[in-house]
Amino acid sequence: MQQKMTLLQRVAAGEQAAMRECIDEFGGLVWSLARRLSANPNDAEDAVQEVFMEVWRFAKRYDPDQSSETTFVAMLARRRLIDRLRKHNRQPLQESFEEGITAAPAAEQAAEVSVDVRRVREAMLQMKPEQREAVHLSTWLGMSHGDIAESMNLPLGTVKSHIRRGLMLIRDDLGLSGQAQSSETRT
């Protein structure tokens, strides 16, 4: 029996209606990421346009066995946004760059949250604050281990260990490695 094509597979096949659906499905996510990682709203708009061009170009690379479509689009967005930050040597909007997760907003607790989001939040909340901050800086800003160590005033080895363990745990919790949910300690 033929599997139904995913939205990104339909985009890769050249289906123009799928491109519209893609904008509606992921536009909010990409816009939210761009707002947080751009110096101003105009930059954020340009960034969103660039990100979606990446989506059109690389939709053919999406593998449903590797990740959700949301995660794949977020990966493309992250690459482009960090590139822009580096190229323009700009800082993200500071007021929107608070500590990532402290607790799920009350409104969200009742709302439908994907399993992936829930797992990542659980993993992050169980990390010690120092590890969570290191993971947060490396994922959001693409800072090198050395820059994070300097920023957090921590030994380089500690930062590397925090990030390695934290991200591999998230990787395993999401099944990205093909492994079952890990029972490793968080730190």
Added chain:
Amino acid sequence: MSKNTEMLIDAWIEQALAGAEASGGTTHDPAIAAEALAEVRAVSADTFVGQIELAAAAVLVAESAPQEPLPDSLRDKLLDDARTFATPASVTAISSRAPQPRSGWLQGAGWLAAATLFIALVWQSAEQTPPAIAEPTIAELREQLSTIDGTVTLTWGQSELSPFDGVRGDVVWNNERQQGFLRLVNMPANNPSVTQYQLWIVDPERDSNPIDGGVFNVIAASGEVLIPIDAKLPVIDAKAFAITEERPGGVVVSDGPLLLIAAS
């Protein structure tokens, strides 16, 4: 886990997350690489790097809530961009079926009006299945890309390494389309079970490390071969292309030597 293994894993992670900022070194010591891959339970470094990138992206998704709605004006721009992006493919579809000579068809002004009408009809009838169209060959795709604004053609310089010193050809690349093709004449064949050729894209705007452009094989007595470029990362401004010979599946970082170089 040995110290060297840990360093290699950390270098992979930093490459996945920081790209241009990665400062860790990598090693091609097969034993250390094998131990590292076993430690992270991945079949290859590229696979592990991809998994870490996805994990990082998942963190962003989880931390981006609550999401802001996309502004209507921006949505309209994205829809326009999508239509524009779809345009070259539609033109290709028309030209592959056109009875007129290709050069006249593509260069004449009439194709634009026909293409615009075609796009309007397909866009508005979203439920309609597009007509079946014969897939263009790689040679046709390369030729069409060559005619698009912004496409550059770089010739392979003569290699100083035998038996690559007799190789000729060029690279066609369009940055906007993120698409390109290698043309290689007299390229020695490789044994895919032992080595594969790997393309590297030099992009100083992006990174001090070249971008992996994909691996490929050359079958014996191929004459001229055309290879589509498969850039693993978005290319900002390609300045040069290089080919190395690596283990099957390719490598994350090459030790060289550079067999062929095409530079602007």
